[in-house]
Amino acid sequence: MLKNWIWISLSLILVMGLIVGCGARSQDANSEPEQEAQSESNSSSDDNNKATKAVEAEKIVIKFSHVVAEDTPKGKAANMFKELAEQYTEGRVEVEIFPNSQLYNDDDVLAAVQQNNVQIAAPSTSKVSKLFPEWTIFDFPFAFNDVASVQDAMESEEIGGKLFNMLSEQKLLGLAMWDNGFKQMTLDDHPLYMPDDFDGQQFRVMSSKVLEAQFESVSAVPTPMPFSEVYSALEQGVINGQENTLSNIYSKKFHEVQKYMTISNHGYLGYAVITNVEFWNGLPDDVREQLEKALNETTQWVRENGEKLNQENLEKIIADDMLKEIHYLTDDQKQAWVEAMNVVYDEFEEEVGADLINAVKALRDK
Structure with missing residues (x-):
């Protein structure tokens, strides 16, 4: 009887072992395809991640820093360049725009470009003169009759060619010249008709010895100051007046804290x-080629629309009706200004170079 129970127990154990073994083999057989599928999925995901990272690594980011508002000629041009550059490079380039001195003011931006902290900047020509005094030729009073004359100057070897070629000495490369137009005078105390009206008045200027000399020639007091500080300085009476283009005057609301404006067109402001x-x-050759295409189209747009934008801003200033008077220089008044400020040319002939000054004078007199 006992032997029978032993045999029965052994049989049951043997049967259970076979069942468990088959179940395990069945589970193994069923799990292998799932593991392979999971492995393939992970591999595919890894490949996708690598591809995404590769695309991101290839993307070229260009930081573009400037100091003015986005609705000025330079601000609009920067945004246009961004749009065209990203379009023409099919997303291989991303242009990040930093307006209103968000990253650097014009006094610091060239050093940032030299260090490649930003890749493109469009400082006023006055700021370039900190490195190359010859660039102050654009600050000379009544140097150019109109925007077309400026463009002729920049396309000539005697002026533009010489000025752009010297930039490489400081790890810089000139890509284009963007017009902002001609500057006008504003003052809070009285209108500016004749040179005597400047006497004793404190004017903000960009950091430029030539611009300082321009105001000193009419007995005014020049005060160098960053563009971002001008509005508050005018509002608080730290300075009495300033010179700027109509687009900058309107976009920065200078006309709200001044009483008089003279349309003088005495000086050019370009970037x-x-x-x-x-x-x-x-840069890869094909990318650089497309960026140059975008830049050329943007520069052409600036040339065609800069004056138009300034005229539109003059109309807005008039519509705001916050100035007591907007005066347009008569021919006689302009001649008086020219004669008073002509001393600047002699004062800086040695520093800027007689060849550049003579080339500008010849262009002006043509």
Whole structure:
């Protein structure tokens, strides 16, 4: 009887073992395809991640820093360049725009370009003169009759060619010149008709010895100051007046804290579009070609629309009706200004170079 129970127990154990073994083999057989599928899925995901990272690594980011509002000629041009550059490179380039001195003011931006902290900037020509005094030729009073004359100057070897070529000495490369137009005078105390009206008045100027000399020639007191500080300085009476283009006057609301404006067109304000030479030359040839295309189209747009935008801003200033008077210089008044300020040419002939000054005078007199 006992033997029978032993045999029965052994049989049951053997049967259970077979069942468990088959179940395990069945589970193994069923799990292998799932593991393979999971492995393939992970592999595919890894490949996708690598591809995404590769695309991100290939994307070229260009930081573009400037100091003015986005609705000015330079601000609009920067945004246009961004749109065209990203379109023409099919997303391989991303242009990040930093207006209103968000990253750097014009006094610091060239050093940032040299260090490749930003890749493109468009400082006023006055700021370039900190490195190259010859660039102050654009600050000379009544140097150019109109925007077309400026464009002729920049396209000539005697002026534009010489000025752009010297930038490489400081790791810089000149890409284009963008017009902002001609400057007008504003003052809070009285209108400006004749040179005597400047006497003793404190005017903000960009950091430029030539611009300081311009105001000193009419017995005014020049005060160098960053563009971002001008409104509050006018509002608080730290300075009495300033010179700027109509688009800058309107966009920064200078007309709200001034009483008089004289349409004088006495000085040109342009921007040199500048990049880091090593960065630019290190771009893939096809990318650089498309960026140049975008830049050329933008520059053409600026030439065609800069004056139009300034005229539109003059109309807005008039519509705001916050100034007591807007005066247009008569021919006789303009001649008096020219004669008073002509001393600047002699004062800076040695520093800027007689060849540049004579080339500008010849263009002006043509």
